[in-house]
Amino acid sequence: MGSRNQILEKIKSNKPELLDLPNIDISLFEENLDLIKEFTKKVEVVGGNIVTANSNEDIIHQIEKIFPDSKVKFSNLENTQSFNTINLATLHKPHDLENLDLLVLESKLAVAENGSIWVSDNEIPVRVLPFIVQHLVLVLSAKDIVPYMHQAYDKLSNLDSDFGVFIAGPSKTADIEQSLVIGAHGALSLTIFLKE
Amino acid sequence: MSHSKLASIFNKDEKRVDWHDKALWFVRHKRDKSVHNVKGWEELRNLGHGIKAHMLSNLDNYLIQFEENAKKNGVEVHWAANDEEHNKLIVDILKENNAKKIVKSKSMLTEECHLNPFLEANDIEVIDTDLGERIVQLAKERPSHIVLPAIHKNRHEVDELFQEHLGTKPCDGDPQYLTGEARKHLREKFISADAAITGVNFAIAETGGFVVCTNEGNADMGAHLAPVHIACMGVEKIIPKQEHLGVFLRLLARSATGQPITTYSSHFKKPRKGTKMHIIIVDNGRSEQLSRPDFRASLHCIRCGACMNTCPIYRRSGGHSYDATIPGPIGSILSPGKDLKKYSTLPFASTLCGSCSDVCPVKIDIHSQLYKWRQIITKETPQPFIKKQSMKAMGKIFANPSQFEIVGKIARWSLRNLPKAVINSKPNAWGKARDLPLGPKQSFDEWFKERENEKKS
Ligand code: SF4
Numbered sequence: 001m002g003s004r005n006q007i008l009e010k011i012k013s014n015k016p017e018l019l020d021l022p023n024i025d026i027s028l029f030e031e032n033l034d035l036i037k038e039f040t041k042k043v044e045v046v047g048g049n050i051v052t053a054n055s056n057e058d059i060i061h062q063i064e065k066i067f068p069d070s071k072v073k074f075s076n077l078e079n080t081q082s083f084n085t086i087n088l089a090t091l092h093k094p095h096d097l098e099n100l101d102l103l104v105l106e107s108k109l110a111v112a113e114n115g116s117i118w119v120s121d122n123e124i125p126v127r128v129l130p131f132i133v134q135h136l137v138l139v140l141s142a143k144d145i146v147p148y149m150h151q152a153y154d155k156l157s158n159l160d161s162d163f164g165v166f167i168a169g170p171s172k173t174a175d176i177e178q179s180l181v182i183g184a185h186g187a188l189s190l191t192i193f194l195k196e
Numbered sequence: 197m198s199h200s201k202l203a204s205i206f207n208k209d210e211k212r213v214d215w216h217d218k219a220l221w222f223v224r225h226k227r228d229k230s231v232h233n234v235k236g237w238e239e240l241r242n243l244g245h246g247i248k249a250h251m252l253s254n255l256d257n258y259l260i261q262f263e264e265n266a267k268k269n270g271v272e273v274h275w276a277a278n279d280e281e282h283n284k285l286i287v288d289i290l291k292e293n294n295a296k297k298i299v300k301s302k303s304m305l306t307e308e309c310h311l312n313p314f315l316e317a318n319d320i321e322v323i324d325t326d327l328g329e330r331i332v333q334l335a336k337e338r339p340s341h342i343v344l345p346a347i348h349k350n351r352h353e354v355d356e357l358f359q360e361h362l363g364t365k366p367c368d369g370d371p372q373y374l375t376g377e378a379r380k381h382l383r384e385k386f387i388s389a390d391a392a393i394t395g396v397n398f399a400i401a402e403t404g405g406f407v408v409c410t411n412e413g414n415a416d417m418g419a420h421l422a423p424v425h426i427a428c429m430g431v432e433k434i435i436p437k438q439e440h441l442g443v444f445l446r447l448l449a450r451s452a453t454g455q456p457i458t459t460y461s462s463h464f465k466k467p468r469k470g471t472k473m474h475i476i477i478v479d480n481g482r483s484e485q486l487s488r489p490d491f492r493a494s495l496h497c498i499r500c501g502a503c504m505n506t507c508p509i510y511r512r513s514g515g516h517s518y519d520a521t522i523p524g525p526i527g528s529i530l531s532p533g534k535d536l537k538k539y540s541t542l543p544f545a546s547t548l549c550g551s552c553s554d555v556c557p558v559k560i561d562i563h564s565q566l567y568k569w570r571q572i573i574t575k576e577t578p579q580p581f582i583k584k585q586s587m588k589a590m591g592k593i594f595a596n597p598s599q600f601e602i603v604g605k606i607a608r609w610s611l612r613n614l615p616k617a618v619i620n621s622k623p624n625a626w627g628k629a630r631d632l633p634l635g636p637k638q639s640f641d642e643w644f645k646e647r648e649n650e651k652k653s
Contacts, residue, residue: 003277003281003479006277007275007277007431007477007479007483008256008259008260010479010484011255011259011431011479011483012256013487014483014484014486014487015252015254015256016252016253016489017253018253018254019246019249019253020246020250021247021250021436022243022246024243024439024442024443025239028235028236028239029234029235029239030235042456045455045456046455046456046457046459094420095421098387113234113446113456114446114456115456116457126420127416127420128416131413131416131417131420131460132417148442149441149443149445149446150439150442150443152442153439153441153442154439156438157439161463162269162465162466162468163462163465163466163468164462165460165461165463166445166457166460166461167459167460168455168457169459170459171411171412171413171459171460172412172459173327173328173375173412174344174453175326175327175344175345175346175375176327176351176369176371176374176375177219177351177354177371178219178222178344179351181372183375184375184411184413184414185325185382185413185414186412186413186416186417186459187413
């Protein structure tokens with residue numbers, strides 16, 4: 001318990017009089033974005049690649065061309081079992097994923113204003129997957145793009161998850177003299193397949 | 197040491213100061229480009245301000261709500277009144293779990309509490325995993341900026357540090373190579389860690405969940421591999437509802453680096469199966485700051501660093517000159533609240549230009565708070581004799597217009613006619629490292645009167 005009550009008491013006596021909680025009026029931000037165009041632009045800004053596709057077979061086919069050398073692979077797309085080289089059901093601990101080359105995940109939500117894509121426990125059976133993998137591929141339907149973060153949280157209010165993450169591009173850092181380097185601790189690259 | 201003394205150490209290397217100044221101004225510029233593309237940016241800032249102000253006015257209740265929900269999610273919640281209690285709580289949790297190797301992602305709070313030396317004294321290895329923080333950790337320094345911890349170091353220094361500690365090859369400071377080597381080095385640490393410590397960017401009362409933002413993915417690599425995750429947060433990190441994240445995540449990265457959002461915005465709610473999650477809620481002076489009406493808005497801060505990037509003093513004096521965990525303009529209003537005497541020079545490390553308040557995403561009136569601290573400090577702490585006397589003399593001169601005119605005349609004449617050696621002599625702090633302008637022939641008053649007369653004729 002520690003100092004719980006003492007802290008709460010102090011805050012209670014030191015806080016100002018109750019102020020109103022402002023309402024978020026989304027119409028203030030509306031500018032009729034062309035969602036696909038804006039999303040594509042922002043994905044490039046955050047360092048991702050974007051490719052169009054029309055079916056899961058098409059996606060797997062293209063992936064094999066883009067990443068010909070990957071050995072350890074996993075996908076959660078429907079009907080792509082033959083693509084997988086590992087079985088998550090027999091995985092002992094997440095650390096064993098260290099050599100994962102390629103991960104393909106389907107997502108149901110993306111945000112045009114910043115190029116980010118929502119991935120949650122519902123899509124990732126092991127949380128560390130999209131971070132520990134070398135090359136991440138996310139698959140998305142154009143209809144699942146929303147304009148701003150406000151609409152994204154609106155959608156998320158009905159999708160409960162124990163863990164979820166907005167991913168925008170590959171991991172990166174500019175901590176050495178402000179030079180941007182792609183590939184810090186998370187994925188080295190992010191490819192997005194957009195199904196129209 | 198005073199801010200100006202510490203700044204003069206940084207100022208010895210003029211080239212570095214120039215680079216530092218330009219690099220941060222460039223980040224400020226990226227911020228501008230990014231926010232100008234957002235329709236309703238000012239409304240967004242107003243919302244950020246309003247939500248935080250409301251939160252503070254109901255903070256105790258939100259904390260209770262947060263605790264209740266977090267517990268329902270299977271998370272253990274602890275409370276720490278100060279740094280000491282925070283550190284002790286963490287060591288207790290680690291010992292309970294037999295954890296000897298810790299990976300830590302960026303958390304200014306654990307810096308503030310001096311957690312690392314405490315862990316090391318308890319025989320626990322702690323590795324900072326944010327690249328910039330790892331660099332300063334290897335150099336045995338503290339971060340000089342809250343978002344860009346190693347901005348004061350150049351690539352050659354990083355090269356040498358890595359050669360010495362990580363056994364890298366000399367590479368003429370190639371950032372790509374050095375980052376790749378750090379990735380390898382830290383992957384090993386992630387894989388073998390017994391526990392992960394992270395900060396918290398936002399904690400949601402409504403859900404009991406919390407959000408951590410990084411670009412490198414280090415918080416996630418730590419938290420999803422280690423069997424124990426400890427998240428440390430100041431009491432002011434609370435936001436009432438999940439929908440408020442929509443406001444703050446739009447504001448944060450754009451203000452920090454100009455990115456539309458950080459690479460990873462991770463939403464933690466429940467521990468993963470078979471592992472433990474702890475949250476430590478820390479006061480450490482925050483409730484005290486809450487009691488000061490003039491300064492309580494400083495608790496709105498979302499730690500974006502924009503006020504540092506834009507500050508003409510910070511850019512030229514470096515983060516270490518503030519001798520505090522949070523440097524720059526916001527640090528200069530937080531630190532005196534903790535120790536007025538030790539930090540009495542910080543509110544004076546400002547031109548009061550107001551640029552910090554202009555860029556702050558949650559609209560903290562930073563420069564007016566700096567001004568208010570000055571009023572308090574001049575009353576409550578001893579001021580240098582010369583400053584006191586000269587302020588008194590100035591007060592008298594300004595109070596009497598005819599006297600002011602005479603003194604003005606003498607000053608203008610002196611600036612035009614006295615030799616430089618006299619003008620820039622020691623007592624004149626304004627003559628240090630710069631030449632004063634030539635004194636004009638007329639005062640403004642004289643110029644204005646003459647112009648009016650000419651108009652009439
Ligand atoms: S005071 Fe404002 S500008 Fe400065 S770090 Fe905090 S939120 Fe950012």
